Amino acid sequence: xxxxxxxxxxxxxxxxxxxxxxxxxxxxxxxxxxxxxxxxxxxxxxxxxxxxxxxxxxxxxxxxxxxxxxxxxxxxxxxxxxxxxxxxxxxxxxxxxxxxxxxxxxxxxxxxxxxxxxxxxxxxxxxxxxxxxxxxxxxxxxxxxxxxxxxxxxxxxxxxxxxxxxxxxxxxxxxxxxxxxxxxxxxxxxxxxxxxxxxxxxxxxxxxxxxxxxxxxxxxxxxxxxxxxxxxxxxxxxxxxxxxxxxxxxxxxxxxxxxxxxxxxxxxxxxxxxxxxxxxxxxxxxxxxxxxxxxxxxxxxx
Numbered sequence: 001x002x003x004x005x006x007x008x009x010x011x012x013x014x015x016x017x018x019x020x021x022x023x024x025x026x027x028x029x030x031x032x033x034x035x036x037x038x039x040x041x042x043x044x045x046x047x048x049x050x051x052x053x054x055x056x057x058x059x060x061x062x063x064x065x066x067x068x069x070x071x072x073x074x075x076x077x078x079x080x081x082x083x084x085x086x087x088x089x090x091x092x093x094x095x096x097x098x099x100x101x102x103x104x105x106x107x108x109x110x111x112x113x114x115x116x117x118x119x120x121x122x123x124x125x126x127x128x129x130x131x132x133x134x135x136x137x138x139x140x141x142x143x144x145x146x147x148x149x150x151x152x153x154x155x156x157x158x159x160x161x162x163x164x165x166x167x168x169x170x171x172x173x174x175x176x177x178x179x180x181x182x183x184x185x186x187x188x189x190x191x192x193x194x195x196x197x198x199x200x201x202x203x204x205x206x207x208x209x210x211x212x213x214x215x216x217x218x219x220x221x222x223x224x225x226x227x228x229x230x231x232x233x234x235x236x237x238x239x240x241x242x243x244x245x246x247x248x249x250x251x252x253x254x255x256x257x258x259x260x261x262x263x264x265x266x267x268x269x270x271x272x273x274x275x276x277x278x279x280x281x282x283x284x285x286x287x288x289x290x291x292x293x294x295x296x297x298x299x300x301x302x
Contacts, residue, residue, distance in 0.1 A: 018199045019212070025151040026206035031060045033078045033103075035094050038067055039087030041110055047132030048082065048108075048139075051159045055209060059156030066090045076101035079147050082139070085109045085116060092116035095124045104146040108135065154207035158272075162265070164207045169261030172200040173254045180234075180253030190231060197223045197257055201264055208268035223260055230256030 032052060036045055052061050066072070068088040074081070074097045081098040083105060085091035091107055098105040099121050106125045109115050118124050125142055129135035136159060144163035147153045154164035179192050201219045210216070234252040241248060 022202035030152040037086035040084040054156040081105040173257040176257035177254035180249035
């Protein structure tokens with residue numbers, strides 16, 4: 001949830017710096033560890049392997065097998081850890097090991113009946129799914145909410161893009177509503193709203209793997225135009241509802257920011273479709289039907 005202190009007043013006159021920061025977030029390193037317990041379901045393991053194939057060199061994925069009684073080493077440098085539970089009963093210990101070093105961890109089980117005892121373990125989530133089609137959307141949502149490097153996460157793993165975009169739009173819309181509710185006069189809220197919406201546009205572009213280009217200038221111009229249009233709507237509605245101008249401004253700022261964000265998401269997804277020529281479902285969906293590949297220990301490989 002966005003807080004009042006999150007509103008980017010200090011960045012109103014420095015969107016260029018925000019653009020550089022957004023690009024740095026896109027290029028930052030993101031590390032994901034996948035630990036497969038003995039007896040882990042093959043279809044879930046294959047789907048994870050294919051879904052978490054990084055698209056850039058800044059995405060690092062390690063796959064390991066957990067054997068009961070073996071010495072376990074976990075890295076505190078990981079951004080996320082995913083443990084696929086099997087039959088040996090070692091999954092809970094692996095999850096607690098990641099929890100102790102401060103790494104967010106998800107334990108994947110086929111049914112909640114098979115869930116290991118993890119009550120009260122901080123930073124550990126249980127993801128129950130009997131098939132890859134159910135697992136991957138759930139896991140994408142958890143990854144987007146848990147990873148600090150969310151823009152880099154989405155840039156590397158298309159699985160997470162929609163979830164990261166939704167989170168970004170939700171937070172920026174809440175910030176916009178907070179600005180709209182402030183008793184600012186003379187259009188003082190417009191630069192703040194425009195800055196927040198522009199930074200949202202840059203983060204969304206980064207999440208979809210797009211760096212600086214002429215298209216980003218077009219995005220910024222469209223954001224400013226849409227912001228002016230939503231402000232005109234707010235003024236007109238405020239005249240019809242005297243005394244409720246503050247509420248109208250907040251609602252229009254929230255709705256306008258959300259509309260801009262989802263329009264940009266549609267644009268990026270269409271661009272991704274055209275550039276990649278995807279006439280089939282995304283790779284992370286098709287992964288559910290792949291049964292002829294091997295999951296090796298170490299870094300993910302074909």
